[in-house]
Amino acid sequence: MDVRDLSYLQAIIRTGSVTAAADEVGRTAPAITKAIRRLEQETGTALFRRAGRGIEPTEAALFLTRRTQGMTEQLQIIRRQLTEISRGQHGHIRLGVAATMAAIFLPGFLSDLSVRHPNISVSVINGMNDVLRAALREGEIDIALGVIDRPDEGGIETLVITEDQVRIAASLRHRLQGRPLAAADLSGESWLLPARGVAMRQWLDAAFTASGLPAPIAQIETNSIAVLEDLIAGSDHLSFVSGLKMRLPHVASRIGPLRIEGFTMRRQIGATWLQGAEDQPTVALVIERLRAGSSVIRDGAAPA
Template sequence: MDIQLRDLRYFEVVAELGHVGQAADKIGRTQPALTKAIQRLEEAFGAVLFERQGRGIRLTPVGEVLLARARVLRGATEEALREVGDFAKGNAGHVRIGSGPIAADHVLPEICSLLLAEASETTIDITVAPSIALRERLREGAIDLLIGLMPQHDDDFVAHSIVEDVVVVATSPDHPVFKLPKITMESLLEWRWVLPVNSIVSRQWLDAAFRSRGLPTPTAQIDANSIPLLPRLIARTHLLSFLSRHTLNASGAANALREVPLKETTLRRHLGVTYRKEGYLSPAAQRLVALLRTRGKRLYTSALA
């Protein structure tokens, strides 16, 4: 079976856009060239990769499998080129960082400054997104390091803990909840909430905590995909939210918000740095991992002091 990497790249773009013409325009090739590339792949695998959908096309089940593998293969190819290039040039290399919102706010600027102070020629790409989304990008080889929530029991990754992250219910200091003789999960349902969107891990955990006790989930009046935005949304209201203590104790939020103490709604987890076990790490990425392991906890602490 003879498969060209170029054909796989064309296939990826067509799959992402669902349209051969748009894919041709994006990569600067003709439609017949892309059509022939798809045909070569279909002949190689003995299966149809796309099917018609309205005015466009969509992947068949076989095409879905190939797309996932093509992304991993492209990541491995790019890694091989980077590794050989770093070795040939003898330079510090390049590092692609994926960061969760908390790390991006409190650690990333300082840790990048430390890295550049040691290796001024290092180049850095930064992507800020929820950790669960970044984990898939890491698996595909699209990023080198993930600074954020640590994965649990995944043999594809190596993870080093930096600091514990505790997520708690919080609200404005004058909220009526603090006047209750006893705070319970049932009592928290009397008020509306500002919460991360459903795709965020902390929101999923909170909803599951209520469901596991036979209770309805909190009523979200505001859904937000920006974690740093949550404190400002509740500071002058009687809405509740679910925040990391790192965010709650940050400068500017400590006096405006107050934790609602309740063991059943307290999530404990760890923030760390994660990379692929079999992936290539440039000298810059290796040094960044070392800096995070030795200075990461202090950086979190000092940033929130």
Template sequence: MDLRDLRYFEVIAELEHVGQAAERLHRTQPALTSSVRRLEEVCGAPLFERSGRGIKLTAAGQVMLKWARRTRLDVEEARREIGDIGSGLSGTVRIGIIPTAAQFLLPPAVRQLIAEAPKVQLHTVVGLSDVLQPKLRSGELDMTIETESAGEPGITSQFLAEDPIVVAASATHEVFLSSPVLKDLCAYRWVLQPPGAPTRDWLDQTFERRRLPRPQVQIESSMLLMLPALIAETGLLSFISRHHLQAGQLGSGLKEVNVKGTTMRRRMVVTYRESSYLSPASNRLIALLAAAATRNA
């Protein structure tokens, strides 16, 4: 079984179209068709079937796709591990990271890593878990730094830090003139992430459990790093990581609104595939991220 045939098969399966796969791979359609036929001869079963103007995987094809991906990852990681023998802290680390961790944990960890290993290269993808997890599973990323979620087969997690999410406002906001309770927050307008974001859904449900209307959202923003500036400039309430309120940060002019039951306890973790190879540089970065998390706690 040729590794190139497996790689071509993966792309055809992803696009569900031989012509489009040929364009991406810079191969001819007959070459890709021959590649699929060779795999079908080895498997003894058809891997694709017609579907409208394209094709789709058969049951046998779905099984083959699972093993093709696993085989490719194993070969790629074997090459990386062999290449790292005797090279120490070097090579490329591919990391996916959520915005809060990218702002507060990554910079000091990377500063130390580069000081120790000037030849290390870092490829980063900043996004939320719905973007990062598929890239981790496909092998595009070595690891991710994100908030803890339900366990998934083949994926392991290592705790880094607590990341409490709290109600916050400008330090001069009128909400601080009294000692508010949850019901009092219904009188104010908010800047929040869109529905579907874990923090937004958690806050909405907190109000609903107390039979209160959801927060009045005047501004929705999916750009987390914009929230501290928006809170300061607009006088709106928001729901953000407590890290933003630390001295020296953009949100240091903001203040936590201490209302019982409005602190969302999140755990930040590093995740990676259980069977994957983590280079010495990757392991060192994990240790430095854990140290940075401890300092920020």
């Protein structure tokens, strides 16, 4: 028996007439009548009888409806979910997210995605950019959200969502705040920095070398951005901090950039995925939403 024919039978019993059932399900009355005839041929029994000017269900029709009610609902759900899967509207996505994107973009993006596509589940892995790139190559994540430092890397697709300026920063109460500085003013300062293998640390070391100064020596090294922020705010150490992060209210109230030229690292922030990943409907849909989110930020709206 066809699930649609069974649903039409249920609609007639529910509404009381073929015409009303046709209006409810969006079909013509003759199409509904043909469906009932098919069911009668398959079951070998009449499903309706005349009652005055209308019709009423036979005991066989009521029995068939009771026994198939849950079945037809489940099959309709399965059919709808299969359609959603084919369109990428039902599935699972694995995101790898670096600290800056986790702070400025991810909460608003996931909130929007969950409202628009509640049947897509998401798992989030946090990590530094080099760790996320390796996870992407190994197939452990579908999309990496972080710094795009190798836009021409083979086998990789990228989407720039926004741009960032990483600057030397300190607690707002630091004695170097609020006045123009020269590179020499940084000599002898203590530092809180990420590990030397991190791109922004390497850039800072190179900038110091280019200025004729030794690379800063970190008194404390950590790849935890949250730990860095708390330590900077509560100490006299200098650090190298994302400008996007310093725009966030809970950071801007404690940490600020120093006024010094020649030590600003400009970088692109966005999404990275393997070529061919968009062939997966769910990945393609999420990338589409990422593109929409990137246009909002580029048009000047504050990141969520």
